Amino acid sequence: MNIFDRMMSLDRRWVFLSLAIVCVVTYLWDFSVPITISNEVKSIYDRFDSLQEGDMIYMSVDYDPNALAELHPTTYALAEMCFRKKVKIIFGTLSNLGQGMVDQVIRDIADSVSHDATYNGVFYKGREIVNGVDYVFLGYKPYPAMVIQAMGLDFRVPFPTDFYGTILDSIPIMKGTKNFDQCKMVIDMAAGNVAEMWITYGHGNYGVPLALAVTGVMGADMYPYLGSGQIFGLAAGLLGSAQIEKLCNNPGRAMDGMRIQLFAHILIIFFIVMGNVGFLATRNRNKMR
Amino acid sequence: MEWSTFLWTTLGAFLTLCTFSFLYKDNPFYKFAEHLVVGVSAGYFALVLWHQILIPNLFERLNDGDWYLLWINSSRFWYLIPAALGVMMWTRFSRKRSWISRWPIALYMGIAAGMAVPREMQARVIEQLWSAMRGIINWGNFFSLDATAGIASVIIFLGTLAALFYFFFSKEHTGPFKIVSNFGIWILMIGFGASFGYTVMGRISLFVQRIQVLNDWTIIAWEPGKGGFKLFWFLVFGVFIIWAVFEIVSFFNRRGKVPEA
Numbered sequence: 001m002n003i004f005d006r007m008m009s010l011d012r013r014w015v016f017l018s019l020a021i022v023c024v025v026t027y028l029w030d031f032s033v034p035i036t037i038s039n040e041v042k043s044i045y046d047r048f049d050s051l052q053e054g055d056m057i058y059m060s061v062d063y064d065p066n067a068l069a070e071l072h073p074t075t076y077a078l079a080e081m082c083f084r085k086k087v088k089i090i091f092g093t094l095s096n097l098g099q100g101m102v103d104q105v106i107r108d109i110a111d112s113v114s115h116d117a118t119y120n121g122v123f124y125k126g127r128e129i130v131n132g133v134d135y136v137f138l139g140y141k142p143y144p145a146m147v148i149q150a151m152g153l154d155f156r157v158p159f160p161t162d163f164y165g166t167i168l169d170s171i172p173i174m175k176g177t178k179n180f181d182q183c184k185m186v187i188d189m190a191a192g193n194v195a196e197m198w199i200t201y202g203h204g205n206y207g208v209p210l211a212l213a214v215t216g217v218m219g220a221d222m223y224p225y226l227g228s229g230q231i232f233g234l235a236a237g238l239l240g241s242a243q244i245e246k247l248c249n250n251p252g253r254a255m256d257g258m259r260i261q262l263f264a265h266i267l268i269i270f271f272i273v274m275g276n277v278g279f280l281a282t283r284n285r286n287k288m289r
Numbered sequence: 290m291e292w293s294t295f296l297w298t299t300l301g302a303f304l305t306l307c308t309f310s311f312l313y314k315d316n317p318f319y320k321f322a323e324h325l326v327v328g329v330s331a332g333y334f335a336l337v338l339w340h341q342i343l344i345p346n347l348f349e350r351l352n353d354g355d356w357y358l359l360w361i362n363s364s365r366f367w368y369l370i371p372a373a374l375g376v377m378m379w380t381r382f383s384r385k386r387s388w389i390s391r392w393p394i395a396l397y398m399g400i401a402a403g404m405a406v407p408r409e410m411q412a413r414v415i416e417q418l419w420s421a422m423r424g425i426i427n428w429g430n431f432f433s434l435d436a437t438a439g440i441a442s443v444i445i446f447l448g449t450l451a452a453l454f455y456f457f458f459s460k461e462h463t464g465p466f467k468i469v470s471n472f473g474i475w476i477l478m479i480g481f482g483a484s485f486g487y488t489v490m491g492r493i494s495l496f497v498q499r500i501q502v503l504n505d506w507t508i509i510a511w512e513p514g515k516g517g518f519k520l521f522w523f524l525v526f527g528v529f530i531i532w533a534v535f536e537i538v539s540f541f542n543r544r545g546k547v548p549e550a
Contacts, residue, residue, distance in 0.1 A: 097330065142342065160345050203412070220486075220487050261490065
């Protein structure tokens with residue numbers, strides 16, 4: 001058995017072990033990698049940056065814990081940016097395990113915003129985030145397409161009460177807020193086909209200005225919607241989250257993870273090249289025989 | 290650091306290692322983690338459905354009626370219609386009466402199709418067709434200082450046609466048609482490559498986040514003053530690591546034999 005045969009018959013567990021070693025070693029080795037900002041992510045940040053105190057947005061947290069790694073950093077960075085700028089947020093989720101995600105975001109950001117901070121040279125004094133005044137969390141309802149259509153008519157149709165059981169009409173920020181018309185934009189953090197439902201029913205039916213933050217797996221599929229203008233911004237995967245964190249000047253887990261991504265990708269490319277070289281070499285040898 | 294934080298973080302770290310152990314081979318630790326996730330998710334979702342959907346959207350809307358009259362005297366008694374349709378779905382469990390469940394399914398399918406067809410056609414076909422053509426219709430793209438937009442529009446337009454032509458089987462792919470078809474394959478491969486690259490990035494991201502969680506755990510676990518709990522969880526990890534070492538030794542002993550699938 002020569003080296004090419006060994007390449008072709010390499011046990012996949014050696015690949016896993018190599019990847020684990022590279023990732024752990026890179027994580028323990030403290031350095032940073034440059035993060036280039038793409039236009040589609042910059043347009044999300046620019047739209048958030050243009051929001052004024054008292055404006056309202058709808059933030060749809062449509063992911064489960066299995067997509068937390070890629071999408072939580074975006075949710076954290078953008079939610080904190082809004083709370084710092086005193087922009088009101090309507091949180092909702094169309095993912096059945098998404099409620100825990102929103103609850104965690106609200107608790108953590110409320111703690112973070114209670115401290116003074118400076119982002120991009122602007123000083124923000126710490127303040128208390130109040131449920132019903134700074135934000136409302138509508139909770140979860142199944143059948144995303146129908147819920148989006150119903151919210152476009154009136155938030156009260158699918159959500160008579162918020163997540164905590166309070167009637168929507170008795171919540172201060174919901175007074176005078178009927179549907180998406182009162183929101184400056186909708187941002188959907190999605191892991192699944194909910195993103196396409198927001199495009200079809202949210203933007204298609206009601207023309208809501210829509211931005212998407214999606215998992216890496218979905219990233220390539222969403223670019224056509226960016227080209228057609230159905231979404232105004234797109235942040236895909238951990239890279240998109242890292243760009244958002246960099247633009248918000250709020251480094252978190254996404255920026256921290258990019259150096260591991262770099263070396264993991266180099267290793268994967270190495271294995272792909274190795275596999276192809278082995279394949280071509282053994283094929284040519286078999287042909288010659 | 291509170292005890293509860295320590296406990297849950299430790300449990301998370303333990304379950305992470307249990308799950309990753311599947312990369313080596315199937316084992317009882319992985320099975321335990323897998324069944325726990327499925328069980329907890331199903332239980333959690335059932336409670337969410339009850340508290341977030343049935344109570345506010347059905348029972349609270351019927352609460353001015355009497356339960357012993359099956360809320361028929363409620364001022365919003367029409368909410369009983371979707372409730373009845375929901376109950377009809379449960380007849381799926383009876384062989385004799387499962388036909389009843391076809392009624393709510395038919396109604397749901399009808400509504401869903403009626404809602405989806407025009408909107409999906411508009412958002413995912415017509416808008417995309419227009420988007421593919423818009424670039425080449427706009428002459429400004431070609432005669433501006435930066436002509437890359439025009440070139441990109443032509444590539445997208447021709448690429449779309451070529452990729453569609455690849456699936457056109459009424460004409461044999463020979464001569465000039467073969468060139469177009471091959472161009473279509475290249476376009477499709479570039480698309481699949483982009484998707485694959487993003488997928489790899491996504492999968493590595495999940496692993497990166499788990500490394501970060503494990504790192505958090507090591508910081509918490511080594512915090513002084515954890516006493517008994519710390520000892521307990523270290524024992525659990527000890528069992529896990531002993532098993533892992535045992536498997537690694539067995540693996541090296543089996544070297545030369547055909548690896549397990």
